Amino acid sequence: MAAEGKMDALGQFELHTALGGLGRSVNFTNSNLMMLLGGGLIIGLLYYGMKPRAVVPGRLQSLAEISYSGLLSMTEGSIGPEGRRFFPFIFTLFFFVLMGNMLGLLPYSFTYTSHIAVTFGLALLVIVVVTAVALRIHGMHFFSYFFPEGAPKLLAPLIIPIEVISYLSRPVSLSIRLFANMVAGHVMFEVFATFIVLLGGAGVLGASIGILPLVLNVVLVGFELLVAALQAYVFAILTCIYLHDAVHLH
Amino acid sequence: MPQLDFSNPLTIAQVVWMAIIFGALYYVLARYTLPQVAEVVDGRANRIAGDLDSARAAKAQSDAAIAEVNEAGRRASAEAQAAINNAIAQVKAEAQEQSRAADERLNQQLEEAEKRIGEARRAAMGALREVARDTAGALITRLTGQAPDPSAVQGAVEGAMAAARS
Known part of the structure; x- marks a missing residue:
């Protein structure tokens, strides 16, 4: 870290075991601790928010209901009426990613969505669920997905590999998009913060110029909040689109 | 880059723990928390729909009542108009009948009176002849000192009267 005189913008992504000896014995990491916190927060929001069960909701209940209705309409809007079955999955996915992105913006926290292993694990889960749903609904007919109806038979050797590759690349693009966005944002924070420290130590002139990266970092926080929400939304809506394909086969 | 350091056992361990945490989160949300939200949200939607339905039913009822009132008013005014027309026609017919009866009675009286006048005149004429004959006799x-021939007097009176009448 900069404070230790070592400019390591990637140190923030280092994994440690959390929860002391217990965590060490089961390899429970600081990223998992943030996952627990995020999951606890969303359950807490829904539980305490909906506790009044008011017909005219208060603030917390409105927040809980908006997150429920907003995601439900998104799910049903992009998958169709059958989408309601997948709603808990989409909801969990969206808030798991959102909490990872948002909690990661707090100082001294850890951004678990900045780990490719985590995002790829989530994307793999999505693709496995989507494929399982498609196979369950359409059986072997699912494989016609890789050859669009009405396409000339002559082009089959070309179209089928392309479709298969594009299908298999879904989890890759899904996971790298989220991972890269999060890493880039956090590295930028750290790099500009390093500039502040370096310039701050370089006399009056340096300190006055050092204001600039500070201003930039303040702006970046707002930008990163947007990215955090947007990437969670993108992750969820892409999952919805994949599920739509699985349910309707084009 | 620590994210790509797959020799670190923690990199994969966090994914295993993530699977557990994500699974538990999904279970709790899908099983307990989301149905709780759905209950409140759907309950409100149902209540609003129910209220709207009952409002719609009440409006339909009041519309029907208004239509009924209007219909009744229209019918009553039509009935009243018919009654008025009826009464006017009846009165007219009665008046006509009365005037016809009065005319008839007057005509009858006139005829009787004329007949009476004719009789009186005939009677008067008969009496006049006798008076004239007696007076002439x-x-x-x-004048002459002797009674005239009654048949000559009769003839003269008849002739004079015929001359007077013509």
């Missing part, structure tokens, strides 16, 4: 008796 008496005048001749006084």
Whole structure:
């Protein structure tokens, strides 16, 4: 870290075991601790928010209901009426990613969505669920997905590999998009913060110029909040689109 | 880059723990928390729909009542108009009948009166002839001193009267 005189913008992504000896014995990491916190927060929001069960909701209940209705309409809007079955999955996915992105913006926290292993694990889960749903609904007919109806038979050797590759690349693009966005944002924070420290130590002139990266970092926080929400939304809506394909086969 | 350091056992361990945490989160949300939200949200939607339905039913009822009132008013005014027309026609018919009866009675009376006048005139004419004959006889008796021939007097009176009448 900069404070230790070592400019390591990637140190923030280092994994440690959390929860002391217990965590060490089961390899429970600081990223998992943030996952627990995020999951606890969303359950807490829904539980305490909906506790009044008011017909005219208060603030917390409105927040809980908006997150429920907003995601439900998104799910049903992009998958169709059958989408309601997948709603808990989409909801969990969206808030798991959102909490990872948002909690990661707090100082001294850890951004678990900045780990490719985590995002790829989530994307793999999505693709496995989507494929399982498609196979369950359409059986072997699912494989016609890789050859669009009405396409000339002559082009089959070309179209089928392309479709298969594009299908298999879904989890890759899904996971790298989220991972890269999060890493880039956090590295930028750290790099500009390093500039502040370096310039701050370089006399009056340096300190006055050092204001600039500070201003930039303040702006970046707002930008990163947007990215955090947007990437969670993108992750969820892409999952919805994949599920739509699985349910309707084009 | 620590994210790509797959020799670190923690990199994969966090994914295993993530699977557990994500699974538990999904279970709790899908099983307990989301149905709780759905209950409140759907309950509100149902209540609003129910209220709207009952409002719609009440409006339909009041519309029907208004239509009924209007219909009744229209019918009543039509009935009243018919009654008025009826009464006017009846009164007119009665008046006509009365005037016709009065005319008839007057005509009858007129006829009777004319008949009476005719009779009176005939009677008067008969009496006049006798008076004239007697007067003529008496005048001749006084002037000549002898009674005239009654048949001659009769003839003269008849002739004079026929001359007077013509």
